Amino acid sequence: MAITPVKELVMRAKEEIETLSRDEVWRLAEAGEALVVDIRDPRELEREGRFPGAMHAPRGMLEFWFDPASPYHKEAFATDKKIILFCAGAWRSALAAKALKDMGGENIAEMDGGFGAWKKDGRPVE
Template structure:
């Protein structure tokens, strides 16, 4: 049995989802109808810091937090916002956004280049040990 390469899955997902540039996300970060969603592991947040105001939704719970029929549903995901998911470098977020799109979630995108792109573009970061 051949395993499909993770980076091939990322490439395919990226072709089917919207990607927002770090510069655009920085411009829109204070817009009340725009929410950055950090799907990184809690250890990554502790080590690298976080984007102020971003909502943390760990990747492992994402589908369950999005599904209104799930006992783990988070009402924030029922709000009328543009949800922009990100991880460290836009791999996990690409696959996540594609999965959520397949579940029927609308008005979603990923942050191009992820948290590293945000940092590189000069976006604000709080906390972290590597700051």
């Protein structure tokens, strides 16, 4: 039985979701118009640093935290702001953004290049 490679799943997801430039993500975050959500593993945050002001939502809990009917729901996700997800390299965030969109989420996007590209650009890191 052949499986669909993850790279293909990511490419398909990227065709269905909105990807924002790092400049646009920063502009929206600074203007208070976005909830920026870091879905990386906690060990990655400790090792690499954090996007200033981003909410951390572990990838394994994202859908549960997003769903208002879930006992794990986080109020931060009950927002009219654009929800912008990122991971290290914009693969997990693409799949996650598609999952939230498939759940009926609106105004969902991912950050181009992920935190790796953010850091490589020399942008602010906490």
